[in-house]
Amino acid sequence: xxxxxxxxxxxxxxxxxxxxxxxxxxxxxxxxxxxxxxxxxxxxxxxxxxxxxxxxxxxxxxxxxxxxxxxxxxxxxxxxxxxxxxxxxxxxxxxxxxxxxxxxxxxxxxxxxxxxxxxxxxxxxxxxxxxxxxxxxxxxxxxxxxxxxxxxxxxxxxxxxxxxxxxxxxxxxxxxxxxxxxxxxxxxxxxxxxxxxxxxxxxxxxxxxxxxxxxxxxxxxxxxxxxxxxxxxxxxxxxxxxxxxxxxxxxxxxxxxxxxxxxxxxxxxxxxxxxxxxxxxxxxxxxxxxxxxxxxxxxxxxxxxxxxxxxxxxxxxxxxxxxxxxxxxxxxxxxxxxxxxxxxxxxxxxxxxxxxxxxxxxxxxxxxxxxxxxxxxxxxxxxxxxxxxxxxxxxxxxxxxxxxxxxxxxxxxxxxxxxxxxxxxxxxxxxxxxxxxxxxxxxxx
Amino acid sequence: xxxxxxxxxxxxxxxxxxxxxxxxxxxxxxxxxxxxxxxxxxxxxxxxxxxxxxxxxxxxxxxxxxxxxxxxxxxxxxxxxxxxxxxxxxxxxxxxxxxxxxxxxxxxxxxxxxxxxxxxx
Numbered sequence: 001x002x003x004x005x006x007x008x009x010x011x012x013x014x015x016x017x018x019x020x021x022x023x024x025x026x027x028x029x030x031x032x033x034x035x036x037x038x039x040x041x042x043x044x045x046x047x048x049x050x051x052x053x054x055x056x057x058x059x060x061x062x063x064x065x066x067x068x069x070x071x072x073x074x075x076x077x078x079x080x081x082x083x084x085x086x087x088x089x090x091x092x093x094x095x096x097x098x099x100x101x102x103x104x105x106x107x108x109x110x111x112x113x114x115x116x117x118x119x120x121x122x123x124x125x126x127x128x129x130x131x132x133x134x135x136x137x138x139x140x141x142x143x144x145x146x147x148x149x150x151x152x153x154x155x156x157x158x159x160x161x162x163x164x165x166x167x168x169x170x171x172x173x174x175x176x177x178x179x180x181x182x183x184x185x186x187x188x189x190x191x192x193x194x195x196x197x198x199x200x201x202x203x204x205x206x207x208x209x210x211x212x213x214x215x216x217x218x219x220x221x222x223x224x225x226x227x228x229x230x231x232x233x234x235x236x237x238x239x240x241x242x243x244x245x246x247x248x249x250x251x252x253x254x255x256x257x258x259x260x261x262x263x264x265x266x267x268x269x270x271x272x273x274x275x276x277x278x279x280x281x282x283x284x285x286x287x288x289x290x291x292x293x294x295x296x297x298x299x300x301x302x303x304x305x306x307x308x309x310x311x312x313x314x315x316x317x318x319x320x321x322x323x324x325x326x327x328x329x330x331x332x333x334x335x336x337x338x339x340x341x342x343x344x345x346x347x348x349x350x351x352x353x354x355x356x357x358x359x360x361x362x363x364x365x366x367x368x369x370x371x372x373x374x375x376x377x378x379x380x381x382x383x384x385x386x387x388x389x390x391x392x393x394x395x396x397x398x399x400x401x402x403x404x405x406x407x408x409x410x411x412x413x414x415x416x417x418x419x420x421x422x423x424x425x426x427x428x429x430x431x432x433x434x435x436x437x438x439x440x441x442x443x444x445x
Numbered sequence: 446x447x448x449x450x451x452x453x454x455x456x457x458x459x460x461x462x463x464x465x466x467x468x469x470x471x472x473x474x475x476x477x478x479x480x481x482x483x484x485x486x487x488x489x490x491x492x493x494x495x496x497x498x499x500x501x502x503x504x505x506x507x508x509x510x511x512x513x514x515x516x517x518x519x520x521x522x523x524x525x526x527x528x529x530x531x532x533x534x535x536x537x538x539x540x541x542x543x544x545x546x547x548x549x550x551x552x553x554x555x556x557x558x559x560x561x562x563x564x565x566x
Contacts, residue, residue: 203555
């Protein structure tokens with residue numbers, strides 16, 4: 001990660017400011033200059049500034065007033081106050097404002113001493129701890145005893161060594177992005193960026209700006225050049241989800257740039273070379289692609305040279321409990337401290353999971369929250385799981401049907417003990433008797 | 446029925462009024478409060494103004510949002526057009542679009558409308 005700091009020098013003495021700028025640049029900092037307080041505020045609005053050298057005597061505003069404004073704009077920014085008047089009052093006021101004090105004139109050694117002091121303080125020059133843990137790995141998506149998954153991983157291992165594009169076939173939510181990232185992490189590109197684009201996220205015109213970038217004045221409102229996401233992935237991997245949903249002209253351009261390894265920013269004249277590996281996903285098979293008017297077949301074929309299939313969750317039901325364990329680990333919950341009701345487990349395994357692992361994750365996450373991290377119980381399962389039967393959800397299920405089924409399941413579970421059943425169902429025994437009558441659960445009368 | 450909920454992390458008045466005028470938007474000025482709410486509110490779209498995020502932690506915060514709510518789309522607004530920052534925050538994160546100041550409100554509105562229409566579809 002590039003951590004070259006952006007420094008702002010605020011001083012109305014041009015010669016001094018220029019000298020300081022050169023010194024800081026020689027130490028590896030990016031330096032901006034402002035000769036008035038107003039310009040300084042403009043710069044911090046527009047640029048990312050980490051450290052400010054500030055002369056307290058400015059023509060338009062008191063340095064201490066400027067500090068207050070800067071600190072309200074960029075809380076935590078480090079400010080070094082410089083002045084030729086090294087009176088104790090200035091030192092005291094600098095400390096009060098949480099700033100460092102550097103009396104003018106100073107030597108480069110004084111500068112490096114104070115910079116080292118700030119760096120050792122580690123804020124904001126080193127990453128402050130936000131209390132947020134880094135991303136939990138999604139690699140449990142790939143832990144499997146199912147052959148279709150191990151085949152996909154085997155291919156991914158082989159493809160990691162190459163720089164050719166890879167096409168991942170699979171339904172949404174099957175872990176297509178996870179395996180794309182797995183390929184990237186096992187490749188020589190792994191120290192560079194892995195960037196994901198979802199083809200469906202942006203309007204047609206803007207997806208072009210996002211992918212290819214644009215030059216200043218390329219269109220009304222293009223005030224500055226924008227680097228596209230392909231260039232941002234330089235040296236690394238770009239993963240495009242559902243590439244066939246990109247507009248046709250973008251697919252055409254993508255084919256051209258993948259072949260030529262050169263792109264042109266929107267509104268730009270020059271071709272820019274790049275080194276990016278493309279991994280894309282699609283729900284389409286080759287036969288589907290031929291019938292799909294929006295899919296550029298030449299691009300599909302180009303990408304399909306190296307391909308792999310991610311199986312849907314309904315074809316890897318053996319993995320479901322391991323996947324649930326992986327989800328629990330994301331929340332730091334030990335599977336041994338987590339109860340999964342056997343009836344709930346059987347319902348979960350029976351369901352066909354059209355949304356695949358993503359759907360499983362969403363539901364398990366909700367169940368964890370609902371049970372305060374205690375477990376998964378039939379009572380908490382979504383109706384669509386309970387109502388699912390024999391390969392499809394019965395469309396004519398009513399709330400009454402569901403209630404009848406739930407009461408029956410509970411009675412079965414407690415061997416017909418009505419007191420226990422009423423307690424589990426959260427109703428009194430009289431109500432339970434009434435419902436048994438109403439739903440004609442005659443064997444439990 | 447509009448099923449979308451939008452969260453905006455910003456204190457920029459123009460941006461706040463732009464988002465409030467058309468959409469069902471919750472405004473946050475503190476990123477920790479936003480992250481806590483995301484778990485419950487499951488926003489369809491989160492717009493993050495880097496001005497309200499601590500330096501060098503943008504990537505980590507976005508990753509947390511990705512982890513907590515996979516379906517939430519993210520628009521990241523950078524203070525300036527810094528390609529290194531944009532590349533870094535995109536690394537291993539899912540971000541729909543990055544913009545920078547001065548904001549192109551036409552683009553922002555167009556993206557917001559697109560995401561809302563997809564979510565309501």
